Amino acid sequence: MSVQTPAVPLARARRRAGLWTLVKRHVLAAYALLVVGYLMLPIVVVILFSFNAPKGRFNFIWQGFTLDNWTHWDAILGIRPAIITSLEVALLATLVATALGTLMAMAIVRHHFVGRSTTNLLVFLPMSTPEIVLGASLLTLFLNTTAVFQLGFWTIFIAHVMFIISFVVVTVKARLIGFDRHLEEAAMDLGANELVTFRKVTLPLIAPAMLAAALLGFALSIDDFVITYLNAGATQTFPVFVWGIARVAVPPQVNVVASAIFLVAIALGLGNVFSQYRAAKRQRQGA
């Protein structure tokens, strides 16, 4: 169109307007990328300093490149048992919380019963309570019932299941709401009873949501410090270990472990992004 119009001033005005939107668009993009840079900066620092060869006790200033920290990641007393405890707690708590949370989500979405909104509130409350209050209240329970509960591995486990459940309920609920119930009715019509229907139809369909909830729960558990610290007694998870050693001097091995956790998580995330991207592409081609 504009090629055919001989009116030069109009084209110039349009070009200027185009330039202005171009600048505007790039200002936004530049700002967005700056924020991305801000988000990435500490991560880069953590990974970079895992390769540092500190001269003194402090790992603050870059001294030189080394792989020693990675090959001797457990050279610091206490770091290995702390990581093992973290993994054990995260695995167990995630398993239990995913099971309990999925059942709750099914009840809330599938059934109308007296007390439904109260249940929703009970699920919402732990998520909107500050961690320090969650941890402190649980600690007072344990301190007042020392005959039953001694602070340690199991009190950490109890605390983690408690704060993961709500996140599982919310995640699985979202999936169940968009669930086609005709599939279950069809199974029942074909003679399957409730349990068989659940195992063969319902479970496979909600499995992705359960997996997502479990991954979220695992991430929350392995990263939790506040609630764990209050209820751990003498037992150490990795974050509690870092807190203790941060008062002296943080060795590069801490960066190594944090980088390793980050790399595993980001690999899982990238895998997910890539598979979604491929699924979207396949859908576009199919349409």
Added chain:
Amino acid sequence: MGAFFHRHRGLTPYLLLAPGILWLGIFFLIPLAFLGYESLQSGLFPNFEFTWEFSNFSDALSLYHEQLVRSFFYAGIATVACLLLAYPLAYWIAFRAGPWRNLFLLVIVAPFFVTYLVRTLAWLNILANEGPVVGFLQWAHVLGENDRLLATTFAVVAGITYNFFPFMALPLYVSLEQIDPRLLEAAKDLYASSTKAFLRVTLPLSAPGIVAGTLLTFIPAAGDFINAALLGTPKQAMIGNVIQAKFLESLDYPTAAALSFILMGMILVALLVYARVVGTEKLTG
């Protein structure tokens, strides 16, 4: 078993709920009751007695009002900073990032994949007195020769902002992403400038995200103590630091419990005020 479920259909939801409800009841609700019980006790460790000691609350308030106010002040600034940083980013991802959207979403949550304490400690490296940021700011004469960033209010608020950023950015993205682009086209067709279209269409439609993000950022930020402990000094101590120290160091459980309740109560009041301002419907969805 199938027959049992058939005969007692009404029981099914309660059976499904029972384990989860029991867990939350025993390890969330009952502990809150214990916290209330503890907050009204008097005496010294380990001999506390329940005496309806309401003075724990007034004493805690008069001793630690400074830390309480500071917590809410820091959390407020950090929440606003998160909003200013996250909104343009979320907007850009929702409307401009095209097929890269999910990748940038991963970037938003990436800080969560680095252990909380370790990513906070990384700011020690970045803001260190010999570090690049301080060096640059001194060169640009923003900071004087002897000024520093570590162990200041700035460092603590910056740490809180960084640590809770994803809580703000994710709900913002979700609400922006749901906006039908045809609404913006309609606004343009009706001769709205792009600024006006943003103010009258995009911004109001993203309000649920702003509300959710603000709550999700503010609540944990007000109770945080890690940033103040690692990046600040006792002069930047927040209420979380006091509660933590009372529980684990000075073993003054009644005061710690009273402070926990005061923190919760103040957050509740803040929520109600906020609900009044933005409207209740937006708060509860």
